[in-house]
Amino acid sequence: MRSVVIEQFSARARGRGALPHPVVAGADGGLVVQGLSKSFGRQRVLTDVALTVPPRSITAVLGPSGCGKTTMLRILAGFETADAGVVRLAGRELLGPGAWVPPQQRRIGLLPQEGALFPHLTVGGNVGFGLPAGRDRAAAVARWLELVGLPGTESRRPEELSGGMQQRVALARALAADPALILLDEPFSSLDAALRASVREEIAWVLRDAGTTAVLVTHDQGEALSLADTVVLLLDGRVAQIGPPAQLYHRPATLAAAAFVGEIVELAGTARAGRIDSALGHRPARLPVPDGPVVVALRPEQVTLHDAATEGGIRAQVIEHRYFGPDTVIRARLASGEVVAVRSPGYQPVAAGTAVELAVRGDLLAYPAPRAGE
Numbered sequence: 556m557r558s559v560v561i562e563q564f565s566a567r568a569r570g571r572g573a574l575p576h577p578v579v580a581g582a583d584g585g586l587v588v589q590g591l592s593k594s595f596g597r598q599r600v601l602t603d604v605a606l607t608v609p610p611r612s613i614t615a616v617l618g619p620s621g622c623g624k625t626t627m628l629r630i631l632a633g634f635e636t637a638d639a640g641v642v643r644l645a646g647r648e649l650l651g652p653g654a655w656v657p658p659q660q661r662r663i664g665l666l667p668q669e670g671a672l673f674p675h676l677t678v679g680g681n682v683g684f685g686l687p688a689g690r691d692r693a694a695a696v697a698r699w700l701e702l703v704g705l706p707g708t709e710s711r712r713p714e715e716l717s718g719g720m721q722q723r724v725a726l727a728r729a730l731a732a733d734p735a736l737i738l739l740d741e742p743f744s745s746l747d748a749a750l751r752a753s754v755r756e757e758i759a760w761v762l763r764d765a766g767t768t769a770v771l772v773t774h775d776q777g778e779a780l781s782l783a784d785t786v787v788l789l790l791d792g793r794v795a796q797i798g799p800p801a802q803l804y805h806r807p808a809t810l811a812a813a814a815f816v817g818e819i820v821e822l823a824g825t826a827r828a829g830r831i832d833s834a835l836g837h838r839p840a841r842l843p844v845p846d847g848p849v850v851v852a853l854r855p856e857q858v859t860l861h862d863a864a865t866e867g868g869i870r871a872q873v874i875e876h877r878y879f880g881p882d883t884v885i886r887a888r889l890a891s892g893e894v895v896a897v898r899s900p901g902y903q904p905v906a907a908g909t910a911v912e913l914a915v916r917g918d919l920l921a922y923p924a925p926r927a928g929e
């Protein structure tokens with residue numbers, strides 16, 4: 556129900572003039588997905604997927620290649636059917652037992668990886684496509700182009716624009732259609748690294764300015780963690796975890812979630828009464844874990860490297876270092892024979908064979924060790 560209309564634009568958007576459509580808040584303005592399952596032949600791609608996207612928020616669906624992200628997006632958009640499940644948007648059932656709303660009636664906009672623009676139309680023609688003709692259309696096109704930071708580009712042709720500019724025009728076109736939901740399918744993957752960072756910030760800005768409800772699909776954990784209010788981790792077609800970005804990174808529900816969201820080094824350990832014994836000593840566990848054998852998931856930023864004279868450190872011997880620009884990753888072997896990675900700021904060319912001491916910060920992520928055959 557579109558009940559409460561709120562003028563909630565940032566100073567930046569106000570400076571550019573009011574948006575063509577007001578931001579609307581309604582208790583049921585978001586997306587609800589329940590029990591979504593899909594197989595292609597004998598291959599199960601999605602299993603009992605459930606998630607909720609509150610109005611005016613950005614949710615990232617994060618998962619490795621082949622985990623079913625695009626299939627889920629295509630089902631939401633109405634380009635693919637589901638075997639079971641319910642999809643509701645702004646209180647309207649789009650998909651469910653006996654319900655099927657065709658794609659063009661769903662009020663869902665799609666921003667694909669690239670190639671979203673009609674090459675034979677100008678920028679203005681693209682943004683205004685589907686809007687009623689007349690003076691209002693020209694004004695709406697001008698305002699949306701202003702919002703995406705491309706004022707006055709109406710008469711340009713798509714091929715004259717950079718990849719990042721084209722994605723912003725595609726976003727303006729998707730938003731101009733007044734969608735209840737925008738789906739972004741790896742929209743930055745065709746851009747080079749330097750452009751990707753600035754375009755994704757710009758697009759996140761615009762989505763928040765316009766008060767859009769958005770689902771972003773990505774395999775890039777940095778993108779998901781930095782852009783989204785909520786991250787849905789999809790592993791093998793199942794929701795492995797849903798939560799705010801910091802929760803996914805700091806409190807991963809499983810070892811697989813810890814391994815996919817960020818880097819880890821796995822070490823053997825034993826849990827007893829909320830503490831973990833391992834080659835790193837006797838340390839508190841971050842999450843509840845049953846007593847018994849565990850796998851410790853150590854983040855590289857938890858470890859610092861000191862010279863061998865430091866007292867109370869954990870002895871290790873450097874195997875190799877790799878320089879990445881802002882930091883150096885040093886791999887070192889512990890007395891147990893296990894190897895840990897240390898991320899040290901700056902250029903740290905520590906020679907192989909150097910004896911060092913490691914200090915570990917904070918509590919440890921640990922998960923029950925898989926039993927033989929698991």
Ligand SMILES: Nc1ncnc2c1ncn2[C@@H]1O[C@H](COP(=O)(O)OP(=O)(O)OP(=O)(O)O)[C@@H](O)[C@H]1O
Binds near residue numbers: 595600620623624627
């Ligand atoms: N139309 C189809 N017919 C048969 N199999 C399909 C079809 N669409 C997708 N699949 C299979 O479903 C699985 C999930 O594919 P999907 O594209 O949804 O994954 P994804 O997580 O988006 O991967 P990527 O990031 O590589 O695009 C894959 O094994 C894929 O081969």
